[in-house]
Amino acid sequence: MTDTSAPTRIRPAVTKPFDGWRWSGRFFLVLLLIFTVMPMAWMLITSLKTGFAAMQYPPQWWPAEPTLENYTRLLDPRNAIGQDFLGYFWNSMWVSTATTVMAVIVAVPAAYAFSRFRFPGRTFLFFAVLLRNMFPAIVFLVPLFILMRLLGLVNTHGSLILTYLTFGLPLAIWLLKGFYDNIPIQLEQAARIDGATRFQAFFFIVMPLSTPGIIATAIYSFIGAWNEYIYAYTFLTKHDQMTLPVGIQRFFSENATDWPGLMAATFMMSVPVVVLFLVLQKYFVQALTEGAVKH
């Protein structure tokens, strides 16, 4: 049999000169990665320990007797914490999703209006919507609580959704306006020439082009609502209405902390956000780089 394969081309060995800057950069990135991942890894490891093992020193880098007990008690609706935790989870999911949907529904046309229309007071209004986000949340706590009380919304998820919109919506409008600004107006004009109404041009031309921006905005809104603590703990008192950030406080007692339970709950709380990022990251990255090149 004859060997018909092409002769192997032997490349001369090339020794690249040591690139100090490149290796320093890589080293720095590895350090940064460790710095970023370590807390999450430690959270996961602690969640696999018993209460006693979590308090050992030197710490057990990996538990001698790993246990899933902290997770099973959180997920078992037959015990009190399991029942409550699943409730907190769904409450958070409902409040965050509702906030996100409402923020997007309102922000999309509002941002478009700020981007495309010129009207008196436009600049003032545009900055005014962001005014709310220039003050710390605590400043608005009591006034908003009194307002919610007058509206009969204390101890309802409506109080949280409305409150979260007060800081989520301005951010969403600002983010989306940046997107619309980068979509050439000529595309809409072409559609209008072809007979589309302004609404059709917006819905069929602008919206699809701004999908990454809408998704990025939605992610921001969702995470903001998902992690919010101070309003949730003030406006809600009843256990069956609490959201996750408030609910996981029950791992702190007056004189002790259930660290493994707390870590398991925190780990589970981070899962939806991580999944959201994994599923939508291509849009998120696209959104981040969209404005990099000016059209």
Place this chain on the structure above:
Amino acid sequence: MTNSHDRAKRSGSPARGQVVARMIATATAASLMSTTVYAQAVDLSQWSPEYIRSIAGTATYDTAADCGAVVPNDYAGKVSYWYTGPFEADPQIAHDQDKAFWEAFKAAYPNIETDVQSITYNELLDKFRTALLGNAAPMVVRLQILGGVEFAAKGYLNPLAPEDVGYASADFWPGALKSVTWDGTGYGIPTNNETMAFIWNAKIFADAGLDPERPPATWDDVVAYSAQIHEKLGIAGYGLVAKQNAGNTPFRFMPTLWAYGGGALDETAAEPTYDTIELNNEGSIAALQAAYDMYVRDQSVPTSALTNTQAENQGPFIAGQLAMMIAHPAEYAKMVDLASKATGADKEVADAVVENMRYGLIPEGPARRAVVFGGSNIHVVKPEYVDGGAIDEQAVKALICMWTSPEWSTKLAWVGSNPGHLGGFKTEWMKERLDTIKFLDVTTSMLPNGIPFPVLPEAPEIMNIIVPDMLQNALTGTMTVEEAANDAAAKVEELRSGM
């Protein structure tokens, strides 16, 4: 207690029938208030571990019937209540007793509807403050010891004395009643009385050449022991806690300060006036110097003391890296609970830690032996600040009577502290506790040494901010010990003068 019906008067003229009904209700309430369920429970002059053991189990109570004499058991009404109940880190028995209480209350008062919210210790005060501002507070609230004074001084609470729910003031520890008194009027009833103790690891003591069964007798000994332990074993001797704005920093530092003869104000006096600032007197400076000696000179306390609360000391203590600390009575129960859940090799280590744990009296100083007189109190909110704008006085009384009864003030404080009602010390449950909870008699023995924090609305700021700041200023070298003490005294002066 103010009758909730008083409020309705403001909104319009009552009908004649309402007036008659109100008069009957008031007369009934007045007659009930004049009776007491129990006579004085114990003789405080004889207080000692032996006396406590001798009276435990000598009295029986029928709580439902006794409270039924104050509020009829068939009373129909509604009560809302906020408190800090047991949470995940608490031992199982705390959960069981809490559940048992609500079942017992339902059995005693089947027609009283309850709206009960258990709020975590760190959240309750802020949440309650906000709720008051929005007129959305519960009818009854149980607050940590000085919470009541802040709210009473601001006019949020109804006057409330033990006599209002059928008990005598003599049935409660005088220091505890002092902590709910503002401007000469009582605004709450003590539910439990906490005093801490000194715990140490006997094995570490032995390894460091100290007597494993003998705790340091004085605070000077603590400083010396801490240095010796650190020098010989390279681990932390004393679990100093100096975190800023952490409630448990003053709980651990003030006993030293008082022992040396110091004070925040004159709270150590038999009849305090709170007019004199003592944070920079000789005793306070000596106490601060002791902390400085351990942290800076000997470096024999955890370097993390500046950011530590007691919770952060538990880990090193369990791991055998910390020899001594002031701890809550529940600490032992917590350790036993953790050990019971440990598995494999961890189990052996955990059992050894529990075995080596010792409780003793908090050391003395040149002036006295002292401990913070802590605990919680139950309060009634004024109707205008309550969600719905009214309180159901009878339902409120029924709940408070049950909660502060000898039976339930004992059971609800099971692993944590002492019953608020002195009659609790005579119950079978106190006897059971003494028989089953190791070292309970030690923490209980500290009660006569208890000193309440100054009963002032400014006390939380003094204790939680100014005192920890003073420690931080001295330990970090920002100021000398004397400068830090003088600075703290000046801040208290400024605060009290309203500047």
